[in-house]
Amino acid sequence: MGTRLQRGLPEVARYRSVLGHFCTGVTVVTGMSADGPVGFACQAFAALSLDPPLVLFCPQRTSRSWAAMAASGAFCVNVLAEDQREISTVFGKAGVDKFAGVAWTPSATGAPVLDGALTWVDCRVSAVHDAGDHHMVVGSVVELGPVRDAQPLLFYRGRYAVHAELDTRGWSGEVLDNLLTAQRQSEWS
16 A cells, blocks of 8 residues: 555655656747747646647746746647757756757747757647646647657656657557547558
């Protein structure tokens, strides 16, 4: 049986250990502030709704980058490719010039699209909810980027994950209609 705090909540170390077994992609959420581009690495990102198209991400309540971009009402989620570990590391640190040496172009909302991203999702802020020590930000999708031919950057058990090449040859799995991002094999490109 797992250990618990006196209040009945799981201990932080145990909580991180258990949830660290959920493999996630790595993104960089970017936006514009009055002082220029801002952004941060974020693994708490998900597709939320197909109709209307909505996504969500969860920045820490103490995030200065989120606070700076929130006023613009827009953000771009840059999905990182496996060869972008260095960008993830830079955007995962506080107090550094994250855009120094990082090429980008503005999206339709003005939020930075990082060069070399696996793909990107440009959004307008639809809602922000308090969620413990984080916010849950819901975004209405404005534009979707092209998908680069590369593997995604994954995070698992506190580090970047190494994975076998994702291969669809001979695929015979069942279609998972209940998963939001599941595609039929005929839609794969």
